[in-house]
Amino acid sequence: MGTKLKKSTAYHLQTDDYTEILNKCLEGYLRCMVGEKHSAWVSWLPLTEWWYNTTYHSAIQTTPYEALYGQTPPLHLPYIAGATPVASVDRTLQQREAMRKMLKFHLSRAQDRMKQMADKWRSEREFQVGDLVYLKLQPYRQHSLHKFRNQKLSPRHFGPFPVEARVRKVVYRLSLPSSSRIYPTFHVSQLKKHIGSAVSALTFPQIGSNRALLKSPVRILDRHLVK
Structure with missing residues (x-):
């Protein structure tokens, strides 16, 4: 080999x-x-x-x-007690089925508990196509938003941006600027409806292909050529 x-x-x-x-x-x-x-x-x-x-x-x-x-593994089939004449194999497979059912029960109960805890802090939000919404981002985690020196105190909401489409019940697609390097589909928890007629737009910083801010110099003071 x-x-x-x-x-x-x-x-x-x-x-x-x-x-x-x-x-x-x-x-x-x-x-x-x-x-x-x-x-x-x-x-x-x-x-x-x-x-x-x-x-x-x-x-x-x-x-x-x-x-x-060279092929996909077979799916797990539930074992029926007494399907094999070997007592040790029958006992092992029954224990495996009991363990699998216990795991499914505990996982289901844990999911229900986590859902109940998460639903306590959720509020009903629904937007229509064309509504203006603010987008909540975390600049200290989003590399394309590293514009401010103090990331903890930087703005959390950007926009407003119009809702382009409703992908699912709690997922919306926004119409972001062409210079944005962020996927335009977001969960409803990251959106906040714009209220009022005054719009104070806070756009994304201009980011290049190397994730660096696009800056334009005021004037060139000197030039040096290095081979």
């Missing part, structure tokens, strides 16, 4: 980073599965290997299963 052995030194992850990432992923998966019974981690190794091989990897842009067999 053309493989070569490279010896690595301690505390230098760049030598065998793929191995370290693999171990990190497997440890995290086993930690979630054996949280209530740590001594049963060995029995989870086959399912852990299946999970890793059927998970999308950004390094190879596919799953290891597809890279090896």
